[in-house]
Amino acid sequence: MNPPVSVTFQGKRFSKWIRFGLPLLSLFLLWLLYHEAPLLFSSLVISFGLFYILNPVVDFLEAHSLSRIAASALVLAGLVAVMYLMWMRVLSFSTDIRAQMDLDVFQRNLVGTAQRVIVWVEVKMPVLKRFIEPETETLAAAVVEPARDVALKKRQKSRSGTEEPPPPPPPKPKTLPDRIEEFIAKQLMAVAPDLAKKLLGLLPNLILIPYFTFFLLKDGRSFRKTLIAWIPNRYFEPALKFFYELDRRMRSYFQSLMLDCVLVGVLVGVGSALVGAPYPVVFGLLACILNSIPLLGPLLYGLICLVITIGAGRPLDVVFGFAGVFVLSRICDDLVFQPTIYGKSHHIHPVVVVCAVLLGETVAGVWGMFLAIPITSILLLGLDIVREISMGEDTPPLPPSAFAPFA
Amino acid sequence: MSEKPETQHATRVLAAARKVPVLSMMFRRLEPRQQEIVSLLRRTTIFADLTASELIELLHLLHERTFVAGETVFTEGEPGLGLYVVLKGEIEIGSVDKDGKGRVARLGHGEVFGEVSFLDGSGRSATATATIKTDLIGFYRTELFDLLERKPALASKILLALARQMGMRMRAMLQLIQP
Helix, strand or coil: CCHHHHHHHHHHHHHHHHHHHHHHHHHHHHHHHHHCHHHHHHHHHHHHHHHHHHHHHHHHHCCCCCCHHHHHHHHHHHHHHHHHHHHHHHHHHHHHHHHHCCCCHHHHHHHHHHHHHHHHHHHHHHHHHHHHHHHHHHHHHHHHHHHHHHHHHHHHHHHHCCCCCCCCCCCCCCHHHHHHHHHHEEEEEHHHHHHHHHHHHCCCCHHHHHHHCCCCCCCCHHHHHHHHHHCCHHHHHHHHHHHHHHHHHCCCCCCCEEEEEEEHHHHHHEEEEEEEECHHHHHHHHHHHHCCCCHHHHHHHHHHHHHHHHHHCCCCHHHHHHHHHHHHHHHHHHHHHHHHHHHHHHHCHHHHHHHHHHHHHHHHHHHHHHHHHHHHHHHHHHHCCCCCHHHCCCCCCCCCHHHHHHC | CCCCCHHHHHHHHHHHHHHHHHCCCCCCCCCCCHHHHHHHHHHCCCCCCCCCHHHHHHHHCCCEEEEECCCCCEECCCCCCEEEEEEEEEEEEEEEECCCCCEEECCCCCCCCCHHHHHHHHHHCCCCEECEEEEEEEEEEEHHHHHHHHCCHHHHHHHHHHHEEEEEEEEHHHHCCCC
8 A cells, every 4th residue: 555645745744834833823812812801811821820830849749649639739728828828918018007107197208208319319419409499499489479469469459548358378389299299199099990990800810710720730731631632643743742842931931930039029028128128028029929020010019119118207228228129139130030040941032022021011911021921932932943844954755665565 | 670678568558548438539540541551561671660650650641542544653754753552453664675675564562663763853764554443652752851851760761771672673683684
């Protein structure tokens, strides 16, 4: 029986396009899920991240004679316990905040610190005074002009001898501290309803994420094998190779991300404690969680921690000390942690990373930023396949062998 | 390779624990199909040296594939990714040498093929076709790489067994060539 050579040849070429089509299909499905089912999307992304981080622990327990279901349950129970302890710490922190300060005190502390910073800048850097002085000129104009008008009207009244109604008091001139206070109040009012809505939207995730994570840990391998088993024999090996590469890159990314976030969290927590900032444990937890969002996350935790430090009425040197800790954490993260942790596994140029993160933000907001690096990795996998196709690296098929039952 | 006394003792304790209804849920249990595959792998030259727990660990990395009569498993020259063990059925291995003469081998239950391409990833040296409906157990390079990261000792045992088999074949071929 002669082998179907032409079909084999076409099958080999077609299998390359199958390999290239799979990354694009995966990205399309991801995009569709993000737009049509955002709650499911967010739950699945976080669950897959937790799966890649916790799977080695479950594998270790299973290798020591524990069943998969028991190992998965044990690991998930440990994770829930850790999350509960973190939540209790955050709750106690928010109780402290409410007991120690109210919003007026918080705003006064912010404004007071802003004034002290302005005075400090005027003393240390006189060249910048000319940028600050126009504020004092505006203040003078706002105070002097109405006073001059009042004096003029008084003289006019004394000459005419008629009673005139007292002039309305001049509007209170808006000083720089007043304008800062107004700006902060406006921002808080603008963010509060949206923030409340987003926090409520996250509540179903508290149930879905542990649910999905448990079943991924318990049956993830079976899901993968079942998915691969559906692929026809002809395309099995190329598809297996693609899934292996995809799995390896995702596992590497999430494990690297976790390590990076923990290192940054420890650095910020220890640094905050050393400089005397309030709530160093909470600052460390915040840095650990928000550092997972590229570019925006570090700015967010830096800003929030700085505002809390100022609002707690800490002296200026503590505020500057925390700013120094933040700058140090960014330097360590960008120059030491990330090149060491990510550099070996992903081989993506930093410029490509920045472009991908900004594009991700445009397409899908915060989730786009969070998934920018793994998606870039998938696209690079697809480009490798295109390179193979264009350079013809796969060996061409040998001349057809006349396969027959020979003597 | 016989197990150490400590391992045998642990195996006896585990076997006793599995008989307790509540505790038995905590421990691994194999389905009949999985037990059939494990007993088949024990009889192959490549996996004969692995312990019971190592075979169970390996079970999760193997892929069962079914081929209908006449379906090609792989073609001569195409890049290879895996080796196969015949679970059920028959595989015909065919190749044409430079003189245009064909060579055919038939492999049955428990026999291994495709190990050369599995090791070096190069093109297949022959065409493999199922003569009847055949079930194969496939072990692929991607799973081996995964095993090298997670369980380097187990991966090394498999690679050593493969190398031993290659060495035996080379000696057999040299004996055929030498007068």
